[in-house]
Amino acid sequence: MTAMGTMTEHEHVIEVTDLRRVYEGGFEAVRGITFHVKRGEVFALLGTNGAGKTSTVELLEGLAAPAGGRVRVLGHDPYATGVPPGRAKSKPWGRAAIRPRTGVMLQEGGFPSELTVAETARMWAGCVSGARPPREVLALVGLERRTDVRVKQLSGGERRRLDLALALLGDPEVLFLDEPTTGLDAEGRRDTWELVRALRDAGTTVLLTTHYLEEAESLADRLAILHEGRIAATGTPAEVTAAQPSRISFRLPEGYALGDLPPLPELGVCDHELDARVVRLRTRELQRTATELLLWARHAGVELRELDARSASLEEAFLGIAREASTARQKEHAA
């Protein structure tokens, strides 16, 4: 490993540049995305179904070749096999160099249904360099009492946990988790979150996909919101949220019209709507808008019923981004 290689690897464990993926029928699932994941970071790809999350992760896992752009995992191309010219054969390269250092949890299991949990784990352990004892990882995900059960008899949640256990067998430096908690009940989800946090604390780099906002919000150090194959927003959950306006809503007092309020732009309101006498304001200056509004109400001697003021949540950011993206697309179509 050259000094430079070590350095880049230390900084960015995963580097994705202008990545594209096109399926056989011509469908473009990933349309030029760029992001990186630093060592020890939990990075979430957040998006609705069909946003391109799994298509992206599969490229990072080296399961398919990109149609364009570049992927580097631990400094290597995850799709490259064979030995490049002028390189010693004994030195691992490309896919072969990455695989012993990564753990993968696919979106769907992929285990023979007639094997027991223990047999499945044992098979995988035989294919993983420096594997931990299967019993140990099964205990980690709470499957230690289910070792003699056939995979086909496991519940959906138990299968997810078996998948997670196998991804952890080799103590990977980098972990890819594709929708790790889909199909889990609330408790199972919390357990998985705890496990991911423990892994991060131990220095593991985690890239996960999810369509659960609270999952991305509570687990991810940084995230990217994917929408129709593009990154619509990226940053820490706080950064992504901060880019979105806050909301104030209240019921318009009896005998008052919207025009009786002070001019909205002067309050810092950037957008408003009136829906069956409920006023919804959007502002980037929550404190100023709220103060001005409440001072006006005291002055006018009215009560603002159903008053609600809140900072943007990741959920609003997510919905807002989806809304903006589809409006932009409609404009594009109209033009």
Next chain:
Amino acid sequence: MSSTRTTAPATRSSGATTPLGRMAALARAELILFTRSKGTLVAAVVVPFLLPFSVHTAAKDMNLEDAGLTIGLVMLPAAIGFSLLFAVYSTLVGVFVTRREQLVLKRLRTGELRDTEILAGSALPAVFTGLTQTLILVAACTALLDVPAPHAPHLAVAGVLLGLVLCGGLAAVTAAWTRTTESAQVTSLPLVMVSAMGSGIMVPLQLLPDRLAAGCALLPLSPVITLVRGGWTGELSAYEAQRALVIALAWAGVTVFAVRRWFRWEPRR
């Protein structure tokens, strides 16, 4: 779930995996699955022991002496041929398709196993079954049908080994055109029928009209049966033996190309 994570426990298996070790782990799991699938067991283990009896009935009506053959020398290659077709080829079409549809192949490809290791490791139990059957059938034919010791054993061994490799490869090619586990029984039929009739399994090629025999000699399993029968009779000229080897190797090459080009590692969406 425990929240603590022990790092590097003393009991951890040491060091990197090897191709052989990975294939052994996979083959071991496949062997367990093999024994748990009753349909596969019957087709792979029982059928190759029953079918030679149908050949035995037919062989009694054949004009064998002109071709320098005996009933034993018809039965032995036939038995080996059925073993290759049912225990190895048909079984493996089912194995490859089932594992692909269960997303097992996709899952395996996320790990350290290389593509060829996945195919070879999954195929090992069936190949081992075919090999064991061949040995049992050879012993049985020798004991019961007065088959003499082979005159050119190296040709017989080459034939059996090429047959095992070809059947594994052809199964992977067939799997590429098979969508479900159920349809695997149908898609594997053409090669089974064509080989049984045209590759010297049911009827030795020597007994066919010359032009038909020349055409049939080019079928994928024909060189295998030719080498096996020739290995026992010792009546294969050096030219004939080389020709059979070349045909078999050509099919092996075509198979490798077809697998690399068309084999699917995950279900169609």
